[in-house]
Amino acid sequence: MDINPTEVSVEEIMRRIREEVRRRKKMLARQEQMSEEGPSFQPSSVKLELEDLFFSSEPLDISQTSYHLRDFLKYHDREFILNAYRGILKREPDPEGLEYYLRNLRSGQMSKVEIIGRLRFSPEGKSKGVKIRGLYLPLAFALSYKVPVLGYFSRLFVGIGNLPIIIKNFEQFEASQYLRWQELQDRFQRNREKISSAFSDLGRQIYSFGEKINLLKRDIEARPRREEIEERFENLHLRLEDVLASITHLKEVQNAFEQRLSSMEEDSREKLSSLQEQLAGEVQVLREALEGRVPREEIEQRISALMRQIGNHKRHIVDMERRLLILLEEARKRLPEPISEAQIREMLKEEDHFLDALYSSLEDRFRGTREDIKERQRVYLPYVKEVLEKVGGGLVLDVGCGRGEWLELLKEEGIEALGIDINRLMVDQCQELGLNVIEGDAIDYLRGQKSNSFAVITGFHIVEHLPLKKMLALFDECLRVLKPGGMVIFETPNPENILVGACYFYMDPTHRNPIPPETLRFLVEERGFTDIKIIRLHKYSDYYSVDTQNPIFNQLFYSEMDYAVLAYSPKL
Amino acid sequence: MRVVIAAIQTPFIQGGAQYHILNLEKYLKFSGFDVECVTLPFKFFPEEYISYLMDFCSNLDFSDFSGYKTDIMISLQFPVYYINHHNKILWIMHQHRAVYELYHLQNKNPQLESLKKKIVEFDNKLIPLAKKIFTISRNVAQRLKRYNNIDATPLYHPPPAAESYYCKEYMPFIFYPSRLESLKRQDLLIKAFKYVRSPVKAIIAGSGGQEDYYKRLICSLKLEEKVALLGYISLEEKVALYAHSLGVFFGPYDEDYGYVTLEAMLSQKPVITCTDSGGPLEFVIDGETGFVVPPDPEIIAEKIDWLYFNQAKAINLGKNAKERYKVLIPSWQEVIETLIGNV
Numbered sequence: 001m002d003i004n005p006t007e008v009s010v011e012e013i014m015r016r017i018r019e020e021v022r023r024r025k026k027m028l029a030r031q032e033q034m035s036e037e038g039p040s041f042q043p044s045s046v047k048l049e050l051e052d053l054f055f056s057s058e059p060l061d062i063s064q065t066s067y068h069l070r071d072f073l074k075y076h077d078r079e080f081i082l083n084a085y086r087g088i089l090k091r092e093p094d095p096e097g098l099e100y101y102l103r104n105l106r107s108g109q110m111s112k113v114e115i116i117g118r119l120r121f122s123p124e125g126k127s128k129g130v131k132i133r134g135l136y137l138p139l140a141f142a143l144s145y146k147v148p149v150l151g152y153f154s155r156l157f158v159g160i161g162n163l164p165i166i167i168k169n170f171e172q173f174e175a176s177q178y179l180r181w182q183e184l185q186d187r188f189q190r191n192r193e194k195i196s197s198a199f200s201d202l203g204r205q206i207y208s209f210g211e212k213i214n215l216l217k218r219d220i221e222a223r224p225r226r227e228e229i230e231e232r233f234e235n236l237h238l239r240l241e242d243v244l245a246s247i248t249h250l251k252e253v254q255n256a257f258e259q260r261l262s263s264m265e266e267d268s269r270e271k272l273s274s275l276q277e278q279l280a281g282e283v284q285v286l287r288e289a290l291e292g293r294v295p296r297e298e299i300e301q302r303i304s305a306l307m308r309q310i311g312n313h314k315r316h317i318v319d320m321e322r323r324l325l326i327l328l329e330e331a332r333k334r335l336p337e338p339i340s341e342a343q344i345r346e347m348l349k350e351e352d353h354f355l356d357a358l359y360s361s362l363e364d365r366f367r368g369t370r371e372d373i374k375e376r377q378r379v380y381l382p383y384v385k386e387v388l389e390k391v392g393g394g395l396v397l398d399v400g401c402g403r404g405e406w407l408e409l410l411k412e413e414g415i416e417a418l419g420i421d422i423n424r425l426m427v428d429q430c431q432e433l434g435l436n437v438i439e440g441d442a443i444d445y446l447r448g449q450k451s452n453s454f455a456v457i458t459g460f461h462i463v464e465h466l467p468l469k470k471m472l473a474l475f476d477e478c479l480r481v482l483k484p485g486g487m488v489i490f491e492t493p494n495p496e497n498i499l500v501g502a503c504y505f506y507m508d509p510t511h512r513n514p515i516p517p518e519t520l521r522f523l524v525e526e527r528g529f530t531d532i533k534i535i536r537l538h539k540y541s542d543y544y545s546v547d548t549q550n551p552i553f554n555q556l557f558y559s560e561m562d563y564a565v566l567a568y569s570p571k572l
Numbered sequence: 573m574r575v576v577i578a579a580i581q582t583p584f585i586q587g588g589a590q591y592h593i594l595n596l597e598k599y600l601k602f603s604g605f606d607v608e609c610v611t612l613p614f615k616f617f618p619e620e621y622i623s624y625l626m627d628f629c630s631n632l633d634f635s636d637f638s639g640y641k642t643d644i645m646i647s648l649q650f651p652v653y654y655i656n657h658h659n660k661i662l663w664i665m666h667q668h669r670a671v672y673e674l675y676h677l678q679n680k681n682p683q684l685e686s687l688k689k690k691i692v693e694f695d696n697k698l699i700p701l702a703k704k705i706f707t708i709s710r711n712v713a714q715r716l717k718r719y720n721n722i723d724a725t726p727l728y729h730p731p732p733a734a735e736s737y738y739c740k741e742y743m744p745f746i747f748y749p750s751r752l753e754s755l756k757r758q759d760l761l762i763k764a765f766k767y768v769r770s771p772v773k774a775i776i777a778g779s780g781g782q783e784d785y786y787k788r789l790i791c792s793l794k795l796e797e798k799v800a801l802l803g804y805i806s807l808e809e810k811v812a813l814y815a816h817s818l819g820v821f822f823g824p825y826d827e828d829y830g831y832v833t834l835e836a837m838l839s840q841k842p843v844i845t846c847t848d849s850g851g852p853l854e855f856v857i858d859g860e861t862g863f864v865v866p867p868d869p870e871i872i873a874e875k876i877d878w879l880y881f882n883q884a885k886a887i888n889l890g891k892n893a894k895e896r897y898k899v900l901i902p903s904w905q906e907v908i909e910t911l912i913g914n915v
Contacts, residue, residue, distance in 0.1 A: 007771040010800040013743050014775075017816060020740075021808045207905055211602040218601075 062086045066131040069138065073112055078102055080112060088119045088130050113142045359510060360425045367461075373405040376538060377460070380489055381413060383566060384456050387487045388415065394455025394483055399442040399474070400462040404430035411435065420445055443470060446477035453481045458489040463520065464511050475527040482569040488529065491564040492520065494536060498556045520565045529567030536560035574606045575912075576634050576642045578652040580614035587751065588831050589665055591732035592708075593648065596663075599904040605912075610634070612652055616670070619683040622651070626694055629654040644912065653702075654694060660702040661911055663727060666712055666828045667695060672719050673826055695720050706911065709829040711850045726854075728900060729907045731831040733807060737838035739890065740815040745773040746844075746876055747817035749810050750832055752780030752801075756824045760846070760867055762789050764821075765798045767873030770880035772818060774799040777810060814839035819879045819886065823867060826850040837861065837897040842889035844875050855900060861893035 060071065060083040067087055075083045081101045085093040093101075104110040110118075117139040119125050120132055141158045145151040159166070367373065384396065398406050401419030403426055410417040419437035421427050430437040438445070442462075457478045463471055478488050495501030495514035505514045517534045525532055540558040577600075579593045593609060600607045612629070615621060633656040634645045645657035650668045653660075670678055671688035678684060699705065699722055706727040707713040713724040750756045758776050765774055776786070776799065783801065790799050805813070814820065820836035823846040830851040836843045837855065843862035845852040858864040863875045879886040902910070 008744055008773075009797075010745070010773050010775060013745055013773065013816075014800075014802075016743070017809060017812045020812045020816075021806070024812070025808060214602050214604065 059083075060087050062090065065129070066133070069113070069116065069132055069134040072116055072132075077105070081105065081115070084116055084119055088116070088125050088128065088132070089122075090128055090130075111142050111145075113138045117142070356423045356425045359423055360429075367402075370403065370405055370408075373403075374409045377406050377409055379535070379537065380458070380564070381409070383487065383489070384410075384415065385413075387485065387568075388455055391455050391483045391485045394486070395453065396456040396458065397454045399457060399459040400465075401430060401435075401437055402426050402460070404433060404435045404437060406458060406460060407435045407437065408433065443473050443477055446474070446481055449481045451480050452483050454486060455483055456487050456489070457482060458491075460489075460491045461493070463490050464492045464505070464513070464515060467512065472523065472527060475524055475529070479528050479569055484569055485571045486569045488524070488567050488569075489564055490520065490524075491537070491562055494560050494563040496536075496563075497540065497559050497561050499540065500561050504561065517563050517565070524565055524567040528570070530570050531568045533566040534563055535566065536563045538562045573644065574608075574640070574642045575600055575644045575646060576657075577607065577609040578634060578645055578647040578649075578655050579609055579611045580649045580652055581611045582614050582616075588732075588829075589649070592665065592729070595729075595732060595904065596646070596648075599908055603905070603908050614649075614651075619687045622668070623687060623690060626651045626654060626690065630656075630694065630698060632656065646911065648708075650691075651694075654698045656701075661704045661706070662699065662702040662724075663706040663708065663911060664699075664712055664716065664724065665708050667691070667715065667719075673715055692720070696722075704911070709851045710854050711826070712828050727907060727910055728829075728902060730901055730904060731834045731838070733811075734834075734838060736807065736811045737835060738811070738815050739840035739894075740812075742818045742841075743816045744771055744818055744880060745775050745816075746819055746821050746879075747775050747777070747813050747836075747841075748821045748832075749777040749805070749813070749835075750822070750824070751778050752776075752782040752786055754782055755826075756780075756782075757846075757867065758782070758786055759789055760823050760869055760872060761821045762786060762793065762795065762799050763869035764872035764876065765795050766793055767870050768798070768876050769873075770877045772876055772880050774821075775802060775813060775817075776800065777802040777805045777813065779804050810835075811839075814841060817841055819844060819862070819876070819890075821845075821872070821876075822852055823849050823872070824852075825867075827852060834897060834901060837893040840887075840890035840894045842879060842886055842893060844872060855896065857892075857896070861889055861896050 060075070064087075072080065072084055072087060078098070081093060081098055084101075085091060085097070101110070101115050105112065105115060113135070116132065116135060120130065120135065141154055144154040368376075388394065388396075396410055396415055396417040398410075398417060398419045401407055401421045402423070404419055407417050407419045407430065417436065419430060419435060420440055420442050421430070421437065422439070422441055424439055427437050427439040442459075459474070463474070466474065475488075482488070492515055493500050493505050493511075495505065495516055501514050505511055517536070521532050521534055536559070538561045540561055541554065577593060577597055581590070597607050597609050612625065614625070629651045634642060635656070635658050636642070642657070644659045644661060645655065646661045646663060647653040647655065648663050648665045650666070653662050653664065668691050671684070671691050675688065699716075699720065705716075705722065705724040707716060707724045708727065708729070710726040713726045716722045716724050746761065748758060748761055750758070752758060759782075761774055761776065783803075786801060790796060790801070814835060817839075819842045820832065820839075821844045822830060822832040822836065823844070824830065825848060827850040830849075833843055833845065833852040833855045843852065843856050845856050845862065845864055846867040847853070847864055848867060853864060856862045856864055865871045865875060879889075
């Protein structure tokens with residue numbers, strides 16, 4: 001222990017103190033943890049001195065083959081016999097032998113010399129042949145003691161002769177025994193002290209043990225009973241099952257989420273690349289525009305001028321339609337001669353076209369953008385390709401092709417296709433796009449075709465425009481001109497969706513009646529098509545954000561807005 | 573066997589008394605008794621409340637609670653030791669000090685005067701009704717004899733968390749943990765540091781009413797480098813500070829018992845105390861386990877320097893103190909045997 005001679009500030013003292021407190025807290029926490037594992041009971045380690053005093057003399061060297069009698073005689077009692085065996089017979093005594101000689105030695109029946117002699121001259125002793133100097137004479141005397149009468153004198157004779165030695169030995173023996181006795185007493189005293197201090201230690205420990213037991217007892221009393229535990233366990237088990245179910249559900253959700261994520265990723269990658277292309281195109285256009293040094297304002301002005309012009313033209317056309325109609329009417333009334341049949345047909349034909357412009361505008365307004373339509377129609381490509389493969393190729397006919405989105409899609413996919421539409425404006429539009437389209441009435445056209453002419457015939461939003469007779473005629477003609485295994489696709493609004501059936505269907509005033517899917521299926525089946533499939537498409541909620549909590553409401557209002565019937569002509 | 577402890581509490585004020593009663597309860601439970609501690613709220617003023625509480629207690633009987641008979645009642649405090657019980661054991665911490673040994677320090681008024689009369693009368697009459705009367709120290713027993721002529725046996729007990737204390741190599745500072753109250757006289761230690769020549773510091777821990785005064789005193793004596801007021805410290809910090817201190821100063825005025833002395837002794841540290849400090853005088857032997865000096869800063873400073881300049885001897889004083897603790901202070905087990913035995 002030393003004191004720092006220089007000054008130590010209170011801050012320094014407190015720093016060291018806090019450091020120590022931290023250290024000790026850690027240590028105590030460890031101890032606490034250990035003691036919580038059960039009451040620690042440390043038996044006092046009492047080391048008592050218990051070594052046998054009587055065996056403390058130097059052990060006999062048993063490796064020798066020659067001894068002096070003295071070597072053995074210096075041992076006493078049990079140790080004497082042990083060493084005699086070890087020296088003479090080179091082994092540990094058997095229990096019977098030890099017991100026998102010890103009894104005889106202690107009772108005075110045999111002297112040490114006689115025991116040595118008996119061991120040495122036993123068959124075993126002879127075979128070992130250990131040499132013992134100074135044995136023969138004493139042995140002779142010792143044995144002679146056992147001869148009656150002579151024994152007494154012989155013992156007396158030897159006894160008197162040996163008296164000084166005996167006295168000396170006896171004194172030595174007494175002195176050594178006294179020393180041993182002294183040491184034993186000291187040892188006894190020391191052991192007694194150790195034991196008594198161990199006992200008082202034990203007492204303290206038992207007391208603290210008692211404290212711990214009392215604490216434990218209270219602890220145990222405070223614990224819930226078995227039934228309670230079982231009930232809790234049961235509850236826990238149920239909850240565990242719930243948790244497991246939730247985990248499974250969560251996994252499913254996660255999987256779905258991951259799938260969606262990856263598809264979204266793909267999607268967005270595609271979109272990004274198409275956007276990039278688009279952007280690159282636009283940049284190119286812009287660059288060209290810039291190179292042409294046409295100022296932006298001028299372009300905008302030109303565009304708006306064009307728009308105005310288009311509007312004017314449109315109004316003008318509508319007006320002309322109206323006038324033409326009146327003119328035709330007037331002409332019919334005033335013609336001096338009856339109009340020939342051909343003239344009438346020609347005129348009626350013209351009349352048929354007077355709604356073309358209106359329908360074209362209607363389509364533009366309500367049908368959706370060109371890209372949307374194309375995107376939606378992609379769903380049919382796999383069916384078409386499958387059929388083409390099966391029937392060994394062939395032409396796809398699109399009945400009422402309208403603005404030609406589907407034809408364009410087929411062209412992009414490298415599928416040969418032909419469109420037919422009754423609307424002249426639309427046909428013009430399609431032809432401008434380089435699509436293979438003819439103007440005319442579909443049923444009339446089909447009637448003029450040979451059977452086995454087409455692999456696939458499609459009609460998007462056509463059948464709802466037709467009266468039943470025409471519709472059936474269309475189906476019949478289709479079945480006739482299709483190759484065996486060929487397919488028709490007719491897409492139409494789905495009145496299962498209440499919004500469609502009640503409202504959207506009538507956005508197009510040229511629509512007749514909504515056709516429920518099962519009705520359409522029945523009709524095509526009835527006319528001889530097979531393998532009929534209904535595909536419901538264009539879920540409201542895929543296009544508009546809606547609350548998806550109420551399933552019935554969703555089914556009625558937000559389900560698929562269109563459906564298609566896919567039907568096959570029977571194979572041969 | 574059911575033992576009920578009757579005690580008082582002054583809400584939010586923590587002191588040795590609380591620990592004393594908590595430990596008594598704890599060790600009675602360890603010894604297998606069924607123990608419940610019942611406390612009444614106490615406050616030092618107004619005098620009327622004390623008087624009311626005395627009447628209330630002297631009319632109570634804790635022998636029986638709705639048919640639950642209690643075998644023994646132990647009470648340590650005024651005025652709950654007036655509560656009646658057929659087997660009442662008193663182990664008095666102190667009487668109402670303001671009307672006895674501290675009476676000369678009070679502002680006298682007629683209310684206090686009449687309260688004093690009433691308390692002496694109650695003490696004289698009701699304390700002797702107990703089966704056994706112990707006090708926590710010889711000092712308290714002597715007061716009881718002097719003021720009320722009642723004989724009582726002092727019965728010491730170990731301080732709280734007695735097993736936590738240990739001794740480590742010391743750093744040069746004198747430690748004094750206690751509430752900062754005028755009776756504890758931390759100012760004696762502060763003033764002593766005007767005279768201390770060695771590079772020893774004073775570390776004073778605890779909080780209390782005199783904190784501001786002591787701060788100002790340190791400032792005015794320019795002892796900021798020498799004397800530190802730590803405020804509240806944790807038990808672990810207290811124990812570690814004891815373990816590393818050069819010595820402990822504990823010089824209150826007429827303390828009843830004083831855990832600080834015992835904690836210092838358990839930490840093998842010499843204690844410097846004063847001739848009028850009461851309880852500590854029963855434990856500190858001047859020149860053997862510490863020093864007993866007049867309440868004089870200059871003499872206190874002399875002893876502090878002595879501890880610093882006589883390291884080996886200072887360590888020996890500490891060792892002697894620990895030995896003396898072993899001789900004087902019984903274990904809780906023994907305390908409980910003495911308290912309850914033969915009842």
